[in-house]
Amino acid sequence: MKVSPEFRKQLQGYGLTTAEILYRMPDHPALLQSYIWQDYDLFPEFPTLRKFLDFWARTLDGPLFKVTVGHNRLIKPADLKAIGAEFRIH
Template sequence: MTDLERQLQGYSLATVDINYWRPDHPRLLQTFSWQLYDLAPQFPELKRFLDHWKREIEATIHSVRVAHRDMLGPPRWRNVDEVLSLH
């Protein structure tokens, strides 16, 4: 499925930051950042990835932070009443 097809089905771009500890460096908190198209607020793709992480990767997850924004939708605009110029 292309990115456009995903957007038309309601997917939006999500940015995920996963903080984790590796077994060989248990005192060092590391970060994995990733972007994907997913369905908010259920995030099935992210859940599938986290399930894979728990099964296959030895690193322990400390926290997961997700940010998302719909990519397609009605135009957003504001009426500007005044323009200010400095210098």
């Protein structure tokens, strides 16, 4: 049985990273367009995303406006701990 490259990356510490990239339309700079990027990357440096954004800035005409990053270490459920007491809020 062969192991997938994505699973190997997870074993090396990579986590699924999603970035929403807002960029200006080349012909209409007042308009913003959205692009969703997703790959396995290392938190918190995000070298794969940075490489992609460098490529974008060098090669593509649409200038970057805003990048919002989601990663499993940035977004996770809250930690709950039992404290042995009860609080009532009306």
